[in-house]
Amino acid sequence: EAQVTQNPRYLITVTGKKLTVTCSQNMNHEYMSWYRQDPGLGLRQIYYSMNVEVTDKGDVPEGYKVSRKEKRNFPLILESPSPNQTSLYFCASSIRWAGWGNTEAFFGQGTRLTVV
């Protein structure tokens, strides 16, 4: 079954304690991205990756890091989480068509992060 898998689904942590949210897709998609979703603000892109070892900042990258060492995996790293990073996070992957860009994004089920 084609899917994007995120782990964990729920996480409560303390300020400053490094954490990683994993994301894996089995569709051989080139393009992967991370979003955060907050009430009234919709989906905002944190980081994206157009291929292995190619990553770039989205709209709200501060406080986050990513890596893309393999095509299927795109972990999100919070080196020193703060309460304002409490949010619902989604990983997504999509096909990237040359000259057209990425198209239909498939989303993971989300990770609800609470930083206290």
Next chain:
Amino acid sequence: GQQLNQSPQSMFIQEGEDVSMNCTSSSIFNTWLWYKQEPGEGPVLLIALYKAGELTSNGRLTAQFGITRKDSFLNISASIPSDVGIYFCAGQPKGGSEKLVFGKGTKLTVNP
């Protein structure tokens, strides 16, 4: 940057009614996508549109890619309680970066 204006923000309807929502932009888009998100879940792709004027159906859902390439609408016919959720439009702007731009969503409530 490009923005998508999605309306209405919320809708409260009776089961059996038809629903219409739309997204507009000041920029031209190459692609329009419509997603549904249920509580506690990730957005699920409903319909993808790639050509101006394209009209595509998925069961009771119909979406169109506007002729001007600056808008799209989604219709749901004969709504049922399981249609409840937040519907998002998204698109890839022409000539922009490769990321998708999302609307802020339309929250649909269906009363049985």
